[in-house]
Amino acid sequence: MLHLVGQDSRALARALGVDLADARRVLGAVVGRGRPLREARNVRRAVLDLVEARCSQARLSRVAVADAQDGFRKYLFQLPDGARVEAVRIPLFDTHHTLCLSSQVGCALGCAFCATGRLGLTRNLEPWEIVAQFLEVRADSARPITGAVFMGQGEPFHNYEAVLQAAYALCDPAGGRVDQRRISISTAGVVPMIRRYTAEGHKFRLCVSLNAATPEKRAALMPVERGYPLAELVDAVREHAARRGRVTLEYVMMGGENVGEEDAAALGRLLSGIPVRLNPIDVNDATGRFRPPSPDEWRRFRDALARHLPGQPVVRRYSGGKDEHAACGMLASTVS
């Protein structure tokens, strides 16, 4: 069954055979203002009846909320079939928020350093289950949510169509009203989907989780390397950068593993001539198997990156919410 909040106005108008203006008014009420369907203004009763008959209005139920000391807030939601996912609200400049969304229940890719990977995959999320995370968090927030990142549980490019449908609902001026350029989709490197994404010309920001600069190191950390080798991944990144500009590469730093001088040199060779923005981030690992770099390791790695990636921005990202397991790679759908 169609779900009311799972698409943008055009898709809703097409699916129901109603005027685009009516679809906009309906989504303007339900998604834009978070009001009940019957509060849509200037929509004929017959259209509202049709929407009500054809569309599910199921909701997520909020199981738990955890507030970390740094202002990150983690939400645990239950879906209608009992599966659970998390979303994280990230404070920005004390004035607004950005939201980290899940795209799947668990993840099939099994990266060695990621708590979600240890869960395995249960199922893909429906588009409405993604948009509903946004609606629930927005309803709980005094400040506006001006950005969304698909960096929660799951591999967005293993649920490609639903993620894009949700992203278009989030940026619909009648719906979520989030600027397209403030929506980021992060992939561990599903190369055919990166190529498809590039060919289709979407404007959301593409982020690629690189995490290692040689096939051997990457394969030991990320099993996806065996299906989509680094050379092919970098080719797809090059193509995307040529079409859409600088690509953000995420790099989870693990002390003693991938932050040596030789790693910086390998990154330099790998990325030579491709406009990228490298975002190193400390690993969060409650199991203790991986540790973040020491301050000394970080300084040496940073200096080596400046030499080997001249002219390419390197921006260390802060990963907050650690004390409540709300930080990157810690989402395991457990109540603490």
Ligand SMILES: C[S@@+](CC[C@H](N)C(=O)[O-])C[C@H]1O[C@@H](n2cnc3c(N)ncnc32)[C@H](O)[C@@H]1O
């Ligand atoms: C959880 S993933 C979800 C999106 C997608 N599956 C991916 O891997 O890009 C979002 C980001 O978190 C990073 N990440 C995963 N585990 C992490 C950990 N333990 N510490 C820090 N970052 C981690 C990933 O490398 C990725 O850049």
Ligand code: SF4
């Ligand atoms: S890092 Fe991304 S791809 Fe890897 S297991 Fe975690 S969610 Fe899946």
